[in-house]
Amino acid sequence: MWLCGHVTAEVAEQILEQIGGIVCSDTSIWRRVAKWGEKIKVLEAARQAAANALPARGSVGSVPPQVSKDMGTSMDGIKINVRDEGWKELKVGCVFDIEMRPERDSKTEEIVEQAHAVNNSYTAHLGEPAPFGRALWAEACRCAMPQARDSVVIGDGAPWIWNLAGEHFASSRQVVDWYHATQHLYKAAHWAFGEGSAEAIRWAKGMETPLYQGHAWKIAAALRELAKQHRRVAKELRTEAGYFTNNQRRMQYLEMREEGFPIGSGMVESGGKQFRARLAGAGMRWSRAMVERVIPVRAAILSRRFDDLWQVAYNSPRK
Numbered sequence: 001m002w003l004c005g006h007v008t009a010e011v012a013e014q015i016l017e018q019i020g021g022i023v024c025s026d027t028s029i030w031r032r033v034a035k036w037g038e039k040i041k042v043l044e045a046a047r048q049a050a051a052n053a054l055p056a057r058g059s060v061g062s063v064p065p066q067v068s069k070d071m072g073t074s075m076d077g078i079k080i081n082v083r084d085e086g087w088k089e090l091k092v093g094c095v096f097d098i099e100m101r102p103e104r105d106s107k108t109e110e111i112v113e114q115a116h117a118v119n120n121s122y123t124a125h126l127g128e129p130a131p132f133g134r135a136l137w138a139e140a141c142r143c144a145m146p147q148a149r150d151s152v153v154i155g156d157g158a159p160w161i162w163n164l165a166g167e168h169f170a171s172s173r174q175v176v177d178w179y180h181a182t183q184h185l186y187k188a189a190h191w192a193f194g195e196g197s198a199e200a201i202r203w204a205k206g207m208e209t210p211l212y213q214g215h216a217w218k219i220a221a222a223l224r225e226l227a228k229q230h231r232r233v234a235k236e237l238r239t240e241a242g243y244f245t246n247n248q249r250r251m252q253y254l255e256m257r258e259e260g261f262p263i264g265s266g267m268v269e270s271g272g273k274q275f276r277a278r279l280a281g282a283g284m285r286w287s288r289a290m291v292e293r294v295i296p297v298r299a300a301i302l303s304r305r306f307d308d309l310w311q312v313a314y315n316s317p318r319k
Helices: 009-020 026-052 129-142 159-168 178-193 198-212 216-229 231-246 253-258 266-279 288-302 306-314
Strands: 067-082 086-104 111-126 148-155 173-176
Touching: 009 026, 026 129, 026 288, 026 306, 067 111, 067 129, 067 266, 067 288, 086 129, 086 266, 111 129, 111 266, 111 288, 129 159, 148 159, 173 178, 173 253, 178 198, 178 216, 178 231, 198 216, 198 253, 216 231, 266 288, 288 306
Parallel strands: 067 148, 148 173
Antiparallel strands: 067 086, 086 111
16 A cells, blocks of 8 residues: 555556565556555545534533644645546645744845744545545644644635635634745736736836735735726736735735744645646546545655554454
């Protein structure tokens, strides 16, 4: 199972023979993945259901003690090819601890303390946001995020992310990933001044400072003015203005940095790339049943908890 969470069955067959001297066809490997992957999938589903279950009527549970650290979660999506369905979105979530580390500021060259995501743990779901939200909440509970001193949700601005944040992480701060915010800034500049033009780049760079300082409303106002001047792309510019207006409270980058929180979603994007490497390689096309057995295995490997999960699965009652 562990090997097939990393590589295809064909490659696993070669590794087993060349390194371990074990002859096992890729077909036999897939049969074992189907068997144990289904068991792991069921165990993970049960864990998620328990984390999301309402307390029994009349029960009085103890409140877990707060942990003396800040934590966060981030969400993103990647596409994988599912047989008879086409390209479908695999929603990926990351739960992480926040650690301050010294690093050199790219502009001032000074050594400053910056927040970094560490101890990253992942979950993923192929399908709609609601079940993914429950899976992410279960992972957050496993990592003790509800008991964190403070927490943050980082996303790219997609509405489904903030809907889930409001439902499951209502007390957490919310931040639009800095890279995605600047992408929208440059996209708007290219609409107004021409793709790749010096004027577009100059305008966007000039707007990065007020954006970082938390003045997204200034960006929105400037874009609405540009919409009046560039009628041909007025609709697009007003749409971008709306993006900054709607996410203004999630774009307090200087404040978040000063208070010790990351402003980028690299932790979940890195996880997405690692899911993509295993599930969306060249020519890969999955049956839904099989990919749903591999997803929790891949998540456990990336979270460095496969050994614990395997022990539970292997020692669970036989059916």
